Amino acid sequence: MSENGALPRLGKVLTADTMNANVKKVDYAVRGPIVQRAVQIEKELKEGVKKPFEEVIKANIGDAHAMGQRPITFFRQVMALCTYPLLLDDNKFPEDVKNRARRILQSCGGNSIGAYTTSQGIDCVRHDVANYIQRRDGGIPSDPDNIYLTTGASDGIVTILKLLNTGEGRTRTGVMISIPQYPLYSASIAELGAVQVNYYLNEEKCWSLDISELQRSLQAAREHCNPSVLCIINPGNPTGQVQSRQCIEDVIQFAAKENLFLMADEVSNAFFTKGCEFHSFKKVLFEMGPEYSSKVELASFHSTSKCYMGECGFRGGYMEVINMDPEVKAQLTKLVSVRLCPPAPGQALMDLVVNSPQPGEPSHQTFMKERTAILSALAEKAKLTEQILNTVPGISCNPVQGAMYSFPRITLPERSINEAKAKGQAPDMFYCMKLLEETGICLVPGSGFGQREGTYHFRMTILPPTDKLKTLLNKLKEFHQKFTQQYS
Amino acid sequence: MSENGALPRLGKVLTADTMNANVKKVDYAVRGPIVQRAVQIEKELKEGVKKPFEEVIKANIGDAHAMGQRPITFFRQVMALCTYPLLLDDNKFPEDVKNRARRILQSCGGNSIGAYTTSQGIDCVRHDVANYIQRRDGGIPSDPDNIYLTTGASDGIVTILKLLNTGEGRTRTGVMISIPQYPLYSASIAELGAVQVNYYLNEEKCWSLDISELQRSLQAAREHCNPSVLCIINPGNPTGQVQSRQCIEDVIQFAAKENLFLMADEVSNAFFTKGCEFHSFKKVLFEMGPEYSSKVELASFHSTSKCYMGECGFRGGYMEVINMDPEVKAQLTKLVSVRLCPPAPGQALMDLVVNSPQPGEPSHQTFMKERTAILSALAEKAKLTEQILNTVPGISCNPVQGAMYSFPRITLPERSINEAKAKGQAPDMFYCMKLLEETGICLVPGSGFGQREGTYHFRMTILPPTDKLKTLLNKLKEFHQKFTQQYS
Numbered sequence: 001m002s003e004n005g006a007l008p009r010l011g012k013v014l015t016a017d018t019m020n021a022n023v024k025k026v027d028y029a030v031r032g033p034i035v036q037r038a039v040q041i042e043k044e045l046k047e048g049v050k051k052p053f054e055e056v057i058k059a060n061i062g063d064a065h066a067m068g069q070r071p072i073t074f075f076r077q078v079m080a081l082c083t084y085p086l087l088l089d090d091n092k093f094p095e096d097v098k099n100r101a102r103r104i105l106q107s108c109g110g111n112s113i114g115a116y117t118t119s120q121g122i123d124c125v126r127h128d129v130a131n132y133i134q135r136r137d138g139g140i141p142s143d144p145d146n147i148y149l150t151t152g153a154s155d156g157i158v159t160i161l162k163l164l165n166t167g168e169g170r171t172r173t174g175v176m177i178s179i180p181q182y183p184l185y186s187a188s189i190a191e192l193g194a195v196q197v198n199y200y201l202n203e204e205k206c207w208s209l210d211i212s213e214l215q216r217s218l219q220a221a222r223e224h225c226n227p228s229v230l231c232i233i234n235p236g237n238p239t240g241q242v243q244s245r246q247c248i249e250d251v252i253q254f255a256a257k258e259n260l261f262l263m264a265d266e267v268s269n270a271f272f273t274k275g276c277e278f279h280s281f282k283k284v285l286f287e288m289g290p291e292y293s294s295k296v297e298l299a300s301f302h303s304t305s306k307c308y309m310g311e312c313g314f315r316g317g318y319m320e321v322i323n324m325d326p327e328v329k330a331q332l333t334k335l336v337s338v339r340l341c342p343p344a345p346g347q348a349l350m351d352l353v354v355n356s357p358q359p360g361e362p363s364h365q366t367f368m369k370e371r372t373a374i375l376s377a378l379a380e381k382a383k384l385t386e387q388i389l390n391t392v393p394g395i396s397c398n399p400v401q402g403a404m405y406s407f408p409r410i411t412l413p414e415r416s417i418n419e420a421k422a423k424g425q426a427p428d429m430f431y432c433m434k435l436l437e438e439t440g441i442c443l444v445p446g447s448g449f450g451q452r453e454g455t456y457h458f459r460m461t462i463l464p465p466t467d468k469l470k471t472l473l474n475k476l477k478e479f480h481q482k483f484t485q486q487y488s
Numbered sequence: 489m490s491e492n493g494a495l496p497r498l499g500k501v502l503t504a505d506t507m508n509a510n511v512k513k514v515d516y517a518v519r520g521p522i523v524q525r526a527v528q529i530e531k532e533l534k535e536g537v538k539k540p541f542e543e544v545i546k547a548n549i550g551d552a553h554a555m556g557q558r559p560i561t562f563f564r565q566v567m568a569l570c571t572y573p574l575l576l577d578d579n580k581f582p583e584d585v586k587n588r589a590r591r592i593l594q595s596c597g598g599n600s601i602g603a604y605t606t607s608q609g610i611d612c613v614r615h616d617v618a619n620y621i622q623r624r625d626g627g628i629p630s631d632p633d634n635i636y637l638t639t640g641a642s643d644g645i646v647t648i649l650k651l652l653n654t655g656e657g658r659t660r661t662g663v664m665i666s667i668p669q670y671p672l673y674s675a676s677i678a679e680l681g682a683v684q685v686n687y688y689l690n691e692e693k694c695w696s697l698d699i700s701e702l703q704r705s706l707q708a709a710r711e712h713c714n715p716s717v718l719c720i721i722n723p724g725n726p727t728g729q730v731q732s733r734q735c736i737e738d739v740i741q742f743a744a745k746e747n748l749f750l751m752a753d754e755v756s757n758a759f760f761t762k763g764c765e766f767h768s769f770k771k772v773l774f775e776m777g778p779e780y781s782s783k784v785e786l787a788s789f790h791s792t793s794k795c796y797m798g799e800c801g802f803r804g805g806y807m808e809v810i811n812m813d814p815e816v817k818a819q820l821t822k823l824v825s826v827r828l829c830p831p832a833p834g835q836a837l838m839d840l841v842v843n844s845p846q847p848g849e850p851s852h853q854t855f856m857k858e859r860t861a862i863l864s865a866l867a868e869k870a871k872l873t874e875q876i877l878n879t880v881p882g883i884s885c886n887p888v889q890g891a892m893y894s895f896p897r898i899t900l901p902e903r904s905i906n907e908a909k910a911k912g913q914a915p916d917m918f919y920c921m922k923l924l925e926e927t928g929i930c931l932v933p934g935s936g937f938g939q940r941e942g943t944y945h946f947r948m949t950i951l952p953p954t955d956k957l958k959t960l961l962n963k964l965k966e967f968h969q970k971f972t973q974q975y976s
Binding site (some may be wrong): 012013014015016018019020021023024026027028031039061063064065066067068069071076077079080083084087108109110112113114115116117118119151152154155158162163164165166183184187188191228229259260261297310311312313314315323324325327328331334335337338339340341342343344345346 | 500501502503504506507508509511512514515516519527549551552553554555556557559564565567568571572575596597598600601602603604605606607639640642643650651652653654671672675676679716717747748749785798799800801802803811812813815816819822823825826827828829830831832833834
């Protein structure tokens with residue numbers, strides 16, 4: 001206090017001017033202004049405000065359950081038993097459900113999912129993950145010591161970026177990321193103060209990845225930073241493409257030659273187009289022989305949130321690290337221990353995903369039926385999206401080969417572009433905002449993911465139920481035609 | 489590749505030399521070398537290796553369920569129903585359990601706990617938290633918009649530190665933290681590259697906080713950094729003291745005068761000593777009148793992990809922010825949205841903690857019985873710990889007034905100190921390591937929390953079941969006497 005006892009008139013400690021400047025640079029379009037407006041509109045509808053539509057259809061985020069997808073029965077039964085173990089005596093639950101629950105509980109401190117787990121994650125879960133990876137990759141060994149359970153995949157990705165983040169000015173870590181990209185990457189890079197190094201996917205060739213473009217991007221970046229890590233999202237988010245085995249091999253070769261740490265974001269592991277199958281970076285790396293498999297540093301990421309599971313709320317995930325320097329690995333283990341452990345229910349759920357019911361087990365049939373139904377519906381909706389959108393003049397949509405997103409290109413009339421710019425808005429934000437206000441459809445503008453200068457897109461999930469998706473696509477078609485007329 | 493097709497012989501991208509130097513500076517004693525050794529010893533015991541003890545007793549971490557504490561039935565019943573909603577039709581669950589589960593599910597996207605929640609946390613949970621705080625603080629209003637649900641309290645603490653972290657050299661953010669402190673603080677400060685500013689608690693006065701020491705610490709820090717945030721842990725971790733209302737008022741006055749952002753870590757909310765009760769920083773701040781309550785910036789933290797709940801694995805928590813600049817709050821909301829949301833099961837559990845069964849509800853009686861039993865046992869064990877330890881010459885232990893930790897001071901013989909130093913070990917690490925090897929008791933050396941130069945301590949939780957705790961304390965007594973003789 002000042003001498004007369006009154007408090008000095010000081011401003012706030014923490015203001016927009018004094019706060020961490022890197023945090024201010026963070027952008028996260030998937031939950032940006034358009035989604036905030038959608039939430040407002042929902043409130044207005046509830047309060048009886050008249051709108052030209054009756055509900056907001058959210059196709060902005062890969063949130064399957066919110067879009068009506070039902071959870072897998074087996075997963076939820078085991079989780080209920082882990083949560084309230086007295087249900088182990090209830091004969092309405094099948095034996096395989098009980099066995100899985102018992103096994104998980106036995107690995108928890110005091111047999112409770114309420115105990116902290118080890119920082120790297122529950123032992124038996126990491127073993128199950130390693131076995132799963134080994135099966136997935138045709139027998140290429142996976143070591144449970146290389147598995148770290150995470151709080152969703154995002155947590156793992158940010159942790160690896162943290163380890164790599166170093167230097168100042170021209171020695172600052174550069175992180176190579178595809179454009180378009182999932183904005184977790186740009187946001188984390190901004191927060192850490194690292195340098196985002198863009199390489200462009202080839203929209204004309206179904207969002208494929210050209211090594212020559214990687215080379216161009218790397219060379220340009222070396223002028224001003226130290227690009228040391230290459231991030232790949234496969235299947236693509238927001239672009240929905242699936243990379244060929246050849247492309248993955250080329251990327252690995254490039255990383256080896258240029259001494260880049262590889263981060264493979266493989267969370268959106270679902271496939272719809274014939275001939276498009278999943279090749280894990282790990283498998284391809286090991287098939288390339290010891291010259292590569294003993295050298296290239298790789299971290300790959302997986303989660304419970306995508307594919308047929310859609311269990312986003314549990315925040316389950318894992319990462320596998322390959323060829324990580326043992327001292328760095330010890331540092332990684334130390335770093336994750338500061339947060340104590342990932343959520344135990346998410347870890348348990350991750351276990352069930354990698355250790356699902358096997359033929360002969362009582363839950364197998366229902367599990368397969370539920371899983372197949374979800375994946376078939378996704379495949380159907382992927383096709384539907386591509387087909388309907390491509391009938392609209394001014395919209396062109398690459399095939400949705402995997403994941404759960406489409407990223408169609410839209411042609412915007414010059415006048416709308418100018419009007420947007422006058423308002424200080426990205427032209428595709430202007431478009432999406434108008435779409436939301438007029439139809440209730442919530443999409444994310446392409447500018448939130450990055451796109452080639454002068455091109456415009458939006459990201460749309462294919463998750464709404466088929467009927468609603470048809471409505472959405474037809475409304476969108478109508479809107480686009482109207483919008484084009486209005487601004488032509 | 490080089491021209492002849494062979495890969496160039498480059499080293500690893502990510503090594504101990506090239507990695508983020510701040511991460512290397514991170515230390516987290518609660519899961520440090522002593523705990524790693526304890527895990528090894530457990531494995532050795534399982535493999536049949538002969539030891540002078542039969543089991544490792546872990547008193548290193550506040551992990552109640554791992555120490556045999558049973559989860560609260562009501563919590564787990566509601567969580568089971570949220571997880572597997574078909575159980576809502578099962579008449580073995582009481583109506584209040586079903587009502588709570590229904591209410592939570594109705595607030596989840598698609599009525600599934602597997603959907604993402606809003607970034608700030610489920611609406612109805614934030615409302616319940618605000619109501620709880622208002623009741624706790626005798627009617628002082630709490631705004632749900634100021635509540636952020638978090639992934640355990642650690643997540644909230646790190647997030648606020650991130651916002652405050654700025655500047656370079658002499659303008660670098662200084663974070664004032666008590667010594668001894670909970671190492672999440674030192675670890676996060678190191679990771680962010682901020683400056684740790686120590687103020688010492690007064691061990692002679694039961695770990696109380698003297699304003700003159702805050703003043704000394706602040707003045708010294710201003711010579712080399714920009715101290716802008718003051719962290720208080722109440723009840724104390726690792727020290728188990730409870731601050732008086734007067735002390736809290738003095739601290740707030742100090743923060744107001746010196747323009748410091750206040751962080752109040754109030755997670756270990758359990759009380760054992762008569763006359764020691766909880767005064768929240770929020771309540772005291774508002775009772776000091778508008779001159780303070782409209783000015784002082786405060787973030788307070790709570791969690792599902794401590795007190796009678798002990799639900800660490802769920803990683804539930806919340807923070808309340810008071811007087812935060814609206815622009816900064818918008819930045820905070822944006823920042824947390826990058827990680828999408830805290831785990832939904834942890835959010836639901838947090839809801840049950842703040843919205844527990846009320847008189848007249850079917851679960852009330854059992855709930856109260858379970859809760860009281862846990863808190864009484866903790867109080868008994870707090871007393872027991874203090875009493876037995878204070879009978880040992882060379883150990884002195886302040887009363888454990890709250891939380892679940894004791895932090896006794898140990899007198900170490902000169903020869904043991906020299907031997908430790910010759911080994912490059914902190915003397916209390918040397919002591920704790922020997923204790924572990926000879927008795928199986930796992931404690932954390934005081935050096936992991938910070939202590940006055942030349943003093944030695946350990947942190948011990950009071951969580952083992954009473955019988956086991958007695959064994960532990962008596963073994964410890966015997967060990968200390970033997971150790972003292974051996975090195976005298």
